[in-house]
Amino acid sequence: VINIEGTILAAAKLKIIDLSYSPGDSVYEHGAPAHFVYTVDTGALCRLRLLPEDRRSILQFLFPGDGFGYEIGRHHRDTAQALTHTKLRAASREALRAAAKSNARLANLLFAAAANAAVVAEERADMLRFRTATEQIAQFLLEMEVRLSIRGQIDLPMRRYHIADYFGLTVETVSRTITALQREKIIEFRDRAQYVIRDKRRLRQLASDASDFEFWSILKRPSKVRRGRRQP
Amino acid sequence: VINIEGTILAAAKLKIIDLSYSPGDSVYEHGAPAHFVYTVDTGALCRLRLLPEDRRSILQFLFPGDGFGYEIGRHHRDTAQALTHTKLRAASREALRAAAKSNARLANLLFAAAANAAVVAEERADMLRFRTATEQIAQFLLEMEVRLSIRGQIDLPMRRYHIADYFGLTVETVSRTITALQREKIIEFRDRAQYVIRDKRRLRQLASDASDFEFWSILKRPSKVRRGRRQP
DNA sequence: CGTGTAGTTGATGCTCCTCAATTTTTGTGG
């Protein structure tokens, strides 16, 4: 949940362990004892939760600099999974807690990190409530550019179904939306992972309001556009 | 965001101010300088955010014992509004911060409160993603019973549109759902505010899975297809 | 080569929203 960054671990003067994971590996699983806190050195991960009926909910994608793994209770409430080859640095949660007990400065850093996490989580709840699929995915593509782009080229570490589970959509909707954005020449995918933003102004506009984006009609354009109403 | 409870304020030995509000009064508004943190003594409030196009988003309902108003930055990011006659206790945010700087125990209490707020916010984001209107409202009615019931009778301090803005639904959907629950004799409303839970078992069941609830049963045939399967 | 996984595309329909009309409740002044 909470972004325990490298600066915090340095302030605590804790012993750091280096870890390495391959795509698909779990750093920890739901229900496991929460012994460590982690920060991402290189690579990409996601925090997820399994729901009834084979659904998954992805809480967060994690990139270099992000922290995760801190729990209030004794056990992890989520699962952390590597998306690519990933290197982490870990420190003992108990040692961190013990250090915070006598070190007011450290405790205040932790407080600030947790308060920030709460704000971010509330913002996200807001996003999920009111934005359409197109708005959310446009926003997502913009954010991934900020974090991942190399000379304008973005290499997505996650699959379509990760994006779907992050927003509570289906893979079909994600696919259709991305296809529509390509047809409009707003983005361009070289393969399934690599893309370039061609029209950032329109993408930004879509991220804030997709109401004038005629999503389905664009998809149906090759064939005749049927506006005929369904019979009751 | 963060639940700064009375116990925390007591630990900080801060000067406490007593405040009183009438229904509709704002405790603070979006953009105002964040000078104080508050705990609810009596009454009910909500934290909300105004969105484009006359939409509102209610982040949280607040009842006796709940804390609110703490901000990371210098200004409030939300608005806090009284729903009923309300009494609050307030303390200076700066004084709290200053006390935490030298008091590691206090700083750790603040950290725990913030970490808890982050967990709650993440849970809520999850709720909003995957649950239907019926599931969310059933859950809501159960939670209000826990916090507000007096001898089995619940007196809702909020309007229908507050509930709608809390879940990102419309008042019409909230109204239809509540009417359906009454029709099924699961709950019973005396007036718009006061209700009694008549069949808690079924309400609990609906809160976790409303797929077999024949919601539009009067108008439409029930569907036997459940949402959310993903199997080849 | 088959087999499996990821992704795309199409047809159909459920859930909830929008708009509009109506009823009920609340608040105010005579």
Added chain:
DNA sequence: CCACAAAAATTGAGGAGCATCAACTACACG
């Protein structure tokens, strides 16, 4: 206390957005 206006809540019809189901393509890997 009632009359009246304003606000809140309910009800109905129809449509938008996304899910579901199904079929198909593309690619990886033994």
